[in-house]
Amino acid sequence: MFQQIKTYYKTLVPAITDESWNAMEERLTVQHLKKGDFFIRKGDICRHVCFVNTGLMRLFYLEDGKEICTAFITENKFISEYASFLTNAPAAQYMEALEDCELVNLSFTNMQNLYKQYPVFEIFGRKIAEYLYLLLSKHNTILRAHTPEQRYQFLLDEEPQLIQRVPQYMIASFIGITPEHLSRIRNKR
Amino acid sequence: MFQQIKTYYKTLVPAITDESWNAMEERLTVQHLKKGDFFIRKGDICRHVCFVNTGLMRLFYLEDGKEICTAFITENKFISEYASFLTNAPAAQYMEALEDCELVNLSFTNMQNLYKQYPVFEIFGRKIAEYLYLLLSKHNTILRAHTPEQRYQFLLDEEPQLIQRVPQYMIASFIGITPEHLSRIRNKR
């Protein structure tokens, strides 16, 4: 159940001790989501960082009744409505399972406790923040690309597997265009 | 010289000890940039996180010979080409002084040393990552707003002081439109 996150933890924090790992393991919880289930909704406070064991999650805004996808997260990666998690403020986004998922969750409170009890755990917290920064940074770069075609190409290069698993109209919203326009871009090739 | 960053450090890490602060202070360097000077160029490896004591810095890409601004950083805030800093990869962006600046710099190497010698310092490293995440997250939200007008309004609401200090054509590139278009948006009001 916790093998994947343990492996990941070890790569993030090579200085891992059995003691610190056991302390974390005790505080992890497992959650199963069916396709279409929400982990949080806009307005909720996001109190966890989630490690995706299996499945596919997404984050999205709702603007004028339209969905705007901002992230798709697959196996062995972390996801959170992290701004809400960090600031304890209501989430601006929804977090939903696009496929049946198994999540391994660590709560804000438990994370704070781990920081206090095991300073080495701070490294883990920092690595997660850094990881989520780099992920967001990549998305930012995509968004800044001049044309929709460049943005789509970027996604094809960086995350080809996503194109297979995520409905096209969600990809379109991710790169900031309509599904119709993406369809035209694809067929122009 | 280091009073501002010390104050900031204290707010980030209330558990500060004199010892850890002194250790950090010894490793800080001060740098003065004239308006128009570059801190790093694309392709350089960014080896520092910079605290802006005075002045105004920006980050920007160069795409097809055109500048695309991604951040404007003012006094008492941190700036870095952070993706390069974290991964030790060549920077994708330029970092330039838009006004004469005084920077207080902390190098990657010194930061790693501090992590090792003073575990409490990990908190500082994590807080910086979290701060830069939240900054980027805000920029992301702006970029995701549907219309350029909404993006401009968002910036007006969130960073009104920037509009005064940053040339309008840079604001335009920040929100992803041409200077001409931004001029029209402003005059429609």
Next chain:
DNA sequence: CGTTTTCGTTAACATTTATCAATAAATAAC
């Protein structure tokens, strides 16, 4: 299986935004 719903494609048309060019205004340099 057959049925229903969701998703992707295509076309005509409307709207938004970029481009190009000219000028005015503001700022910097001498």
Next chain:
DNA sequence: GTTATTTATTGATAAATGTTAACGAAAACG
């Protein structure tokens, strides 16, 4: 202060993208 340079505005036109609607394909469901 005067001149040179950069920045902002405005208009005409072109290009890109969105909207609406219809239809076919694929997937989900019973």
